[in-house]
Amino acid sequence: MKKSGAEILIESLVREKVKDIFGYPGGVVLDIFDRLFDSNIRLIFVRHEQGGVHAADGYARASGKPGVALVTSGPGATNTVTGIATAYMDSIPLVVLTGQVPTGMIGNDAFQEADIIGITRPCTKHSYLVRDVKDLARTIKEAFYVATTGRPGPVVIDLPKDMLQSRTEPHYPEKAHIPSYNPTYKGHIKQIRRAASMIAKAERPVILIGGGVIASNAAAEVQKLATHTQTPVASTLMGLGGFPGTHPLFLGMLGMHGTYRANMAVSDTDLIVALGARFDDRVTGKLDEFAPGAKILQVDIDPTSISKNVHAHLPVVGDVKNVLRDLLPHLKEIKTGWKSRHTPWLNQIREWQETYPLAYKQGKREIKPQFVIEKINEITGGDCIISTEVGQNQMWAAQYFKYTKPRTLLTSGGLGTMGYGFPAAIGAQVAFPDKLVIDIAGDGSIQMNIQEMMTAVQYRLPVKIAILNNQFLGMVRQWQQLFYNKRYSSTCLTCSPDFVKLAEAYGAVGLRATKPHEVVPTLEKAFSLPHPVLMDFRVSREENVYPMVPAGASIKNMLLA
Amino acid sequence: MRHTISVLVANKFGVLSRVSGLFSGRGFNIDSLTVAETQDPSVSRMTIVTRGDEQIIEQITKQLNKLVDVIKVSDLTGVNFIDRELVLIKVQATAENRAELLGIVDIFRCKVVDVSSRSYTLEATGDAGKIQAVIEILRPLGIKELVRTGKVAIGRDGRTG
Ligand SMILES: Cc1ncc(C[n+]2csc(CCOP(=O)(O)OP(=O)(O)O)c2C)c(N)n1
Numbered sequence: 196m197k198k199s200g201a202e203i204l205i206e207s208l209v210r211e212k213v214k215d216i217f218g219y220p221g222g223v224v225l226d227i228f229d230r231l232f233d234s235n236i237r238l239i240f241v242r243h244e245q246g247g248v249h250a251a252d253g254y255a256r257a258s259g260k261p262g263v264a265l266v267t268s269g270p271g272a273t274n275t276v277t278g279i280a281t282a283y284m285d286s287i288p289l290v291v292l293t294g295q296v297p298t299g300m301i302g303n304d305a306f307q308e309a310d311i312i313g314i315t316r317p318c319t320k321h322s323y324l325v326r327d328v329k330d331l332a333r334t335i336k337e338a339f340y341v342a343t344t345g346r347p348g349p350v351v352i353d354l355p356k357d358m359l360q361s362r363t364e365p366h367y368p369e370k371a372h373i374p375s376y377n378p379t380y381k382g383h384i385k386q387i388r389r390a391a392s393m394i395a396k397a398e399r400p401v402i403l404i405g406g407g408v409i410a411s412n413a414a415a416e417v418q419k420l421a422t423h424t425q426t427p428v429a430s431t432l433m434g435l436g437g438f439p440g441t442h443p444l445f446l447g448m449l450g451m452h453g454t455y456r457a458n459m460a461v462s463d464t465d466l467i468v469a470l471g472a473r474f475d476d477r478v479t480g481k482l483d484e485f486a487p488g489a490k491i492l493q494v495d496i497d498p499t500s501i502s503k504n505v506h507a508h509l510p511v512v513g514d515v516k517n518v519l520r521d522l523l524p525h526l527k528e529i530k531t532g533w534k535s536r537h538t539p540w541l542n543q544i545r546e547w548q549e550t551y552p553l554a555y556k557q558g559k560r561e562i563k564p565q566f567v568i569e570k571i572n573e574i575t576g577g578d579c580i581i582s583t584e585v586g587q588n589q590m591w592a593a594q595y596f597k598y599t600k601p602r603t604l605l606t607s608g609g610l611g612t613m614g615y616g617f618p619a620a621i622g623a624q625v626a627f628p629d630k631l632v633i634d635i636a637g638d639g640s641i642q643m644n645i646q647e648m649m650t651a652v653q654y655r656l657p658v659k660i661a662i663l664n665n666q667f668l669g670m671v672r673q674w675q676q677l678f679y680n681k682r683y684s685s686t687c688l689t690c691s692p693d694f695v696k697l698a699e700a701y702g703a704v705g706l707r708a709t710k711p712h713e714v715v716p717t718l719e720k721a722f723s724l725p726h727p728v729l730m731d732f733r734v735s736r737e738e739n740v741y742p743m744v745p746a747g748a749s750i751k752n753m754l755l756a
Numbered sequence: 757m758r759h760t761i762s763v764l765v766a767n768k769f770g771v772l773s774r775v776s777g778l779f780s781g782r783g784f785n786i787d788s789l790t791v792a793e794t795q796d797p798s799v800s801r802m803t804i805v806t807r808g809d810e811q812i813i814e815q816i817t818k819q820l821n822k823l824v825d826v827i828k829v830s831d832l833t834g835v836n837f838i839d840r841e842l843v844l845i846k847v848q849a850t851a852e853n854r855a856e857l858l859g860i861v862d863i864f865r866c867k868v869v870d871v872s873s874r875s876y877t878l879e880a881t882g883d884a885g886k887i888q889a890v891i892e893i894l895r896p897l898g899i900k901e902l903v904r905t906g907k908v909a910i911g912r913d914g915r916t917g
Binding site: 313316317320321322324326373375376497498499502503 | 781
């Protein structure tokens with residue numbers, strides 16, 4: 196029987212096991228919304244398309260399943276760009292369905308026409324413009340396959356209105372078949388053998404985990420590697436949760452706001468075992484002085500990530516999990532007293548740790564932002580999903596919360612998108628209705644997608660927002676303080692809404708804490724309520740994130756306080 | 757250093773802009789780019805001439821490979837290949853230079869493809885060296901217009917990839 200494009204689309208999504216879509220309607224996608232009205236797929240009606248894409252992204256990061264967003268043409272589509280770019284930079288699997296004007300009108304500057312394929316080309320893994328309804332089912336199959344395999348990423352499908360309305364006999368392919376697309380999952384066995392002997396020879400090795408460890412679900416294998424070889428583990432922002440933050444071998448995050456011990460260890464190591472980490476400039480600092488004595492063993496599914504910034508002495512192209520599974524037996528064959536061999540190195544690391552641990556002083560008068568995060572960690576026992584905005588809040592959330600499981604930190608690492616955290620938390624809460632989901636926010640960032648409060652309230656999603664309210668664009672202010680003579684140009688946010696009232700206006704709960712002793716009761720109350728809760732923590736206004744490596748400096752050159 | 761990169765692509769909507777967008781977006785140079793169907797109409801071949809040090813060329817080939825519609829990327833530089841370019845050159849024709857012009861046409865085995873009272877249009881085909889030589893020798897005679905196809909290349913022994 197012939198079916199309309201809209202029907203075929205919904206059926207294809209069902210076949211991809213899509214349960215939730217984040218969407219916003221408009222003229223050219225009315226047919227889809229009409230079909231969704233009585234389908235089994237839940238449409239979460241967001242309040243801004245950017246929020247919709249970030250929510251789909253948070254859903255994907257938390258669950259490991261692809262996130263799906265649906266928007267109309269023109270402004271609906273252009274509003275998704277920041278969300279798509281955010282997902283692209285962090286390799287998050289998304290399928291973004293955009294409406295388009297009818298095929299006959301494309302190129303005519305029709306009402307609400309935007310060349311969204313062109314606009315998003317540099318920030319998508321791939322994209323499709325459906326030009327024949329017969330291609331629709333296959334296109335959707337391919338899009339999900341491309342988004343979720345290899346190095347994951349966002350895929351846009353542009354759907355002209357006439358494609359949704361015209362009818363055809365549907366044929367749903369079982370498998371995607373793209374001859375030109377063949378990601379490498381298995382590492383080259385010779386390279387893996389070389390890797391084993393390289394690891395065995397090292398005296399001061401460091402494992403560096405990145406987002407690839409999360410994407411390939413390789414946390415268990417990483418832990419085996421680290422504990423078997425007694426090798427300390429440093430993490431990028433994107434890798435946090437890929438190794439338990441509570442483990443004695445964990446060094447914390449490295450890079451611009453990395454821990455002293457992680458940055459010192461990476462600067463002094465003779466072997467970096469990089470697992471799904473791409474040596475971003477925020478990680479390496481000054482490239483010429485990065486890990487000067489180190490050999491680099493780099494495992495990545497994406498060949499372009501290998502030797503892009505830092506030369507890899509031994510590249511292994513493959514999925515981290517697969518490669519580690521193949522590598523571990525080789526390491527077990529090697530009869531080295533791993534522990535005794537690495538003891539001097541681990542002692543040295545302990546010394547660094549004792550010299551400059553992460554620290555702040557919580558007095559009686561002002562709330563320190565770090566204190567709020569430590570208390571969140573304590574009260575939840577680490578058992579929650581944290582999302583962050585961008586700025587100081589993000590860095591403190593990376594430093595002071597101990598992530599013990601993968602997919603528990605949702606943060607915009609590559610693009611650094613303010614306004615990401617709250618809608619991402621909504622997406623995670625949709626994926627996990629019973630988990631505690633907390634957005635650690637800044638007073639600047641939260642205002643970038645605050646409209647999604649309405650979404651949280653409408654769908655009874657009990658997300659918690661903890662605003663570390665310093666009445667500044669704190670991170671930018673910090674740079675102005677340190678490098679621009681304290682000239683706080685456009686960073687003062689004393690002119691802001693009353694966040695408690697704002698939450699209440701949306702029908703959520705608003706709480707405020709201004710004194711240190713109020714922090715714990717506020718958190719406990721928020722966590723006990725089955726509603727969305729916004730907490731306004733008034734924190735020390737000019738607290739800085741330390742350690743800090745000034746932009747362009749070697750990561751050994753940390754400002755420590 | 758200059759590299760000639762041969763890229764087989766699936767003949768899909770928008771594939772040229774994906775490739776050219778990759779070059780501009782990542783700051784890679786394109787000296788020339790040609791593209792047309794192969795013997796299989798579902799596949800096209802692009803020949804791209806680009807410049808960069810080893811690391812840049814490595815990134816270019818890897819990034820090209822990463823595009824979903826790209827089937828195969830081969831850097832022909834250093835392997836045995838044949839390259840050709842076609843150029844159309846409109847040269848000022850005067851009573852005085854006509855003989856010299858026709859002499860050059862003869863030596864370089866160009867063709868005169870159009871003649872008007874004021875100009876001759878020549879067609880020359882050859883590798884990069886020959887095309888450059890033709891252009892240099894014609895320059896003093898007054899080149900009015902010049903159109904090049906950009907380089908196409910093929911590996912010997914079916915080695916284009
Ligand atoms: C969309 C966007 N615009 C601008 C920036 C630049 N930026 C980075 S951090 C920051 C300040 C964030 O302030 P706030 O949300 O209050 O967080 P805080 O640093 O105070 O914790 C800004 C403006 C950005 N990252 N994203």
